[in-house]
Every structure is written in C-alpha cells, then in structure tokens.
Amino acid sequence: MKQQESHRSDFFFTPLDGKIEKAFRAIMALAVILPFLILIVLLVDTFVDGYPRLGWNFLTSFPSRFASSAGILSPLVGSIILMGLTALFAVPLGIGAAVYLEEYAPKNAITTFIELNIANLAGVPSIIYGLLGLGLFVRFMQMGRSLLAGAATLSLMALPMIIMAAREAIRTVPNDLREAAYALGADRWVTIRKVVLPLSLPGILTGIILSLARAIGETAPIITIGALTYVAFLPDSVTSSFTALPVQIFNWISRPQTDFHVNAAAGIIVLLVIMLAMNSIAIFLRFKLQRKIQ
C-alpha cells in the first residue's frame, strides 16, 4: 500500500510520457543489437587475425616451436577421437536415463532426487568435472592422462544436457500413439522401441549433436585431467596421451610472442567451423522433425 502511495504520481499521464516510452524502447532495441555487433566484431577480428595462417599445411602439420610452420594435426585428431569416445559413453547412458524418467519412473522421492541431481549437475562448472576426472579416472581407476580418461570426463559433463534434450524430444511424442500401440498388444518396451524412439529420434539427435559440439569446445576439464600442451605424434590407442584443439589454442594464446596469436586465431577459425557444421546439422534435423510431426 505504502509503495503504491509513493508512486501515485506515476499513474497519471504527463506530456513527457510518449517521449520516455520511445526512448526506453530505443534503449531496449539497442541492447538487442549489441550482442550481434559483438558477435560480428568477434568473428571478423578473429578471422582477420588468423586468415594468413590458414591453409592445408596448417591442418596437416604437427605443432612446432616455429609459429609459421606449426599446425593442428595432433590436436585436431585428438579432438575428433575424444568426441567419438564421448558419444560412445554418453549417448546410451543419456537416452537410457531419459527413457526411464519419461516412460518408467514412478512419482516418488527417488525420481525427484534423480531429477534434482541432473538439474544440479548441469550447473556444475566444467572445471569441477575436470577435478572429478583427475581424481576418479586418472588416479583412482589408473587410466592415466589418456584419451579414455578425457572422454570419460567429457561424457559425464555432457550427460545432463543430453538427458534434458532427449526428455524434451520424448515428451513431444503424442500419448495417443503410445495408447494405440498398447491397444494393439504391444508392451511398454516394444512401444518405446517401435513408436516412441523412432518418432523422437531427430529431436534426440539434435540434442546429442549440440551437446557434443559443446563438449568439443571445452578446455578447462581437459587441461585439469592433464592433457599435454605439446604433442607431436598421433595417438595409437585410447590409452595414449593426447592434446585437443581448444587446449592447443589456449597454449598458443598464452605465449607472449604475437606470432603464435596468429596460430591461435587460425585454430579458433577451425574450431568454430567444426561447431558451425555440427549446429547446422542439428538445425536441419530439427526442421525435419517439425515437418514429420505436422
């Protein structure tokens, strides 16, 4: 009541009102444009910096002490293998968890607790996952500073996002279809396998690709579990030591010589192109899903 009294004058029109309203709208619109400007500046700035170094040699050479002849072969291969292994671990677990929570889970305290856990894990800083990987995979399970330990760490980090995306996709399948399957004599598992999963597949795939794109850009957890910053060989098995593209970029940025900053910018361009490609695939799949349901 008191607050209302003090603002009473606010409820009457004044000649200024129209102008204030217009100015306010202009400020809001400016705030919307600003992120685009920043995005464009960021992209152009990086592209201008890194363009001179881009070329076939940059992709097919190993990192080197000499900025001009250094390339990203080993980090790029490391990142691709990491992504494959991460998908291998996280995708079945994520889909399984999502199917359980959407189709099987009873409404009880355990389910609530699992859901709370997933929501909270999504907000845990990635570097904490790095510490978990260091303590659990590298030391306790004695995987060493290997691709396997890196992928296991990244999968745990990507898991909450995959679960949430898969749940959302499963939720879009209309209930009528499930009931129709039951009416035809299908049990729960057959219904999930033949009706729910096929229909929600594009949505689930979209979520998986976006999560993997996020994971491939992660630097902090990989550094924490001890990826090397200088690797001049290709990994020969999942237990070999490795480096990843973002780690190599970080390594180049943190050198004082600006020559290496050019390499970092070129590496960033490659990383962004990979992520852009993955995002485009995700958008394409989402588009297909929308058409299918309509």
Place this chain on the structure above:
Amino acid sequence: MKTHEADIFRKRSLTERWIAAVLFTCAAVSIVVTAGIIAVLLFETMDFFGRVSLSDFFLDTQWTPLFADKHFGIWPLMAGTMLTTLFAMLTALPLGLSIAIFLSEYAPERIRRFLKPIIEILAGIPTVVYGYFALTFMTPLLQKFIPDLAGFNSLGPGIVMGIMITPIVASLSEDAIYSVPASLREGALALGSTRLRALRHVILPTAFSGIAASFILGLSRAVGETMIVAIAAGQQPVLTLDPRVPIETMTAYIVQVSLGDTPHGTLEYSTIFAVGSMLFVITLTFNLIALYLKKKIQRGVL
C-alpha cells in the same frame, strides 16, 4: 494353449523388469556422478586440511603455495573471482534484462522467434575463444580509455564473461516475463497506465523470482568460468579490488597448477582440490537457490 499364453506373459514381464532395471541404472548414474564429485573433493580436501589449518586457509591474506614461503589464504583468489564476477554481472544483468523486456514486450512474435536462437549462439561459443577476444580485443580497446590498465586485468575479461552470460540471463528472464498472465498486463493498461508503467509496477514485480533465478544462475556461471580469466586476467593472486591490475581467480589457479607438473600427493597438488571444493560449494548454493526459485514459479506461487 493356456499355459503357452501364460508363458509369454511371464517372459514378457521378466524382460520388462530387466529393461526397467537397466534404464533405472542409466538414470542413477547422475547420483553416482554427484557422489563421485563430492567424494573426490572431500577426500583430497581432507588431506589438505590435515596439513594446513583452517585458520591459515580462511584468515591468511596471502596465497603463495607455489613459492618457498608458503601461505594458504584463500582470500586473494576469492577477491579475484568476486571482481571478475562483479564486472560480468554488471554487464550481463542490464543487457540480459533489456533483451528479455524487448523480446517479450515489444518485439513482434516473428522477430522474437528469429532473434532468440541467434542470441543463444553467444552462449555456445567456446570459452577459449572469448578468452582470446578478451586478451586481444577487449583489453586493448579499454586501454584507449583507461591508459593505466594492465595487459592482464579483471575488467576486460569480466566484461567479456558478461557477454557470454547475457543469453542465460536473457533467456530465463524472458521466459519469466512472457509467462506473466496477459490479464495482469491488460488490467494495468485498462487502468490507464502506459506500457512502461505497467512494466515497472505490474509485470517486472510479478516476474521477479524468475528474473532473480536467471541472475543467480548467471552468477554461478561467472564464478565457475575458467578459460576467459585464465587467459586474460593474469596469474597473480593479490588481495585487491583494483580492476586495472592482474589478479588470479580460483578457477585460473586450478588451471595454472594443472599445466605445471606438480606430482600427485604433494601439498601443491591438494590445493587445487581445496580451491575446487570452495568453488563447488559456492556454485552449488547458487544453483540450488535458482532451482528453488524456478520451482516456485512452476507451482505458480509467485
């Protein structure tokens, strides 16, 4: 015939039970992960506090575990984190909230649907890229206005971090504002209030807990953000509130030690878990508050 049918049903329910058990295990992994994080952090932190007293950790004002004269006061790292977080939130809150208001109150539906995913691209850019941007673009830009700004500082990376967090604040706030019932908005307008006043006195107060949740989630993200500050804020744990000088955040310290070859079992090694525990407790608290606020909205209490 009858026994055969019963057989099928028994077999079916058995497979069903097996499948349910396997799927439950997948879901239960999340509990194991949380337990694993807590166990690892606790185990190594206990080791740390076995050798360094609590008062040294919380009352000392110097952090020099990697030097000969060792001090283990967490405050310099905390101050560094608070400083970069402050600048991030000073950027992300006004920007994110303005975007949310524009999208939900002023933008036509078509533009809204077009703009939202594009703004979210900002949240998907790898943090190492933002770090590069902070070091090679934002700091040199700021140096034109603040001549005595050091090459490594908390202001530049803080602002860039804010840009990264903006989509999180914008997206959640927008959801909150968008979900304010149209009847409230129309009621205010019918009483003769301008749109701006309806916003200020009716819509924003109603959406307050959603906006607060978005802010707290952004805060949590800023505290845990690593690469931007590791690249552009420096590696000097000094207890200062000066935005122009190099500092070190909790996350940047963990990166610094991880890059060196500190052997397992040494005191230096266990410091990163002690710092990590602090980080985990802070972000967990923020996350739980934000979750609570979001739940409240879903239940329609506010």
